[in-house]
Amino acid sequence: MRRSSRSTRRLAALTAVATCAALTTVFTVGSPAAVDRVGARTAAHSCLVMTGSGDPAFTKNFNPYTATGLPSGTFVQGAFYEPLIVTGEGGLKPVPWLARTWKWSNGNKTLTLHLARNVKWSDRKALTSADVVYSITAGRQDKLMDRVGLTGAGNNIASVTARGKYTVVIRLKTPDSQFIAATVNRVFVVPKHIWAKVGDVANFTNSKPVASGPFNVISASRPRTTSSARTRTTGRRESRRSAVSSTCRPRRTTRRWP
Secondary structure, three states: OOHHHHHHHHHHHHHHHOOOOOOOEEEEEHHHOOOHHHHHHHOOOOEEEEEEEEOOOOOOOOOOOOOOOOOHHHHHHHEEOOOOEEEEOOOOOOOOOOOOEEEEEEEEEEEEEOOOOOOOOOOOOOOOOOHHHHHHOOOHOOHHHHOOOOOOOOOOOOEEEEEOOOOEEEEOOOOOOOHHHHHHHHHHHEEEHOOOOOOOOOOOOOOOOOOOOOEEEEEEOOOOEEEOOOOOOOOOOOOOOOOOOOOEOOOOOOOOOO
């Protein structure tokens, strides 16, 4: 359980960096001191309590392509919809996420990604190579969903294909030493069975997100929000209130985040 909590904090931190969030947020796992006295009566919990400072009114928009409001927009990309590989600024070593391993071949023009096999969407459907191929090429459905420049004049991607349920092959037109850091690093994976049916992406608020990350919001009100922390726990419902009245409700899962 300690490992799962540590992983949840790590994902939230990477998310904040990747989205350049302006929100000042305190992340606390299992720390009664970060909650009010009502919550302190209960034993330490394993969900993530998010405390914001000066947050604007809560906007229930969990569309990762359009959500910019706080606090929702801050955590959608990463905490809800996960990356394939995380590359920090300053030339840091890439961190495996949904793509557990990868390999270059064909003169560094073919990138093969091997995906994690134990990942499920919050509706219990498996996250597979079909979701990854869809997410990378989603710009063909709507330019707003283009995270890799697929529809731009400088597109260097020749093809993206699935090889079985857990392998994705990306073929480039020319070698690109920065492809992982500059392009793959921008990709987050969304469920094909949900988003392929969205006709108007720009106005879709995704108020009931089907997500793979450690959080997926199940209800919300102003100013309080209720979130589900997908961590391995006893399944007991535990409630904590913070400055923005965020509440995490643990859910059972055997998955452990990187």
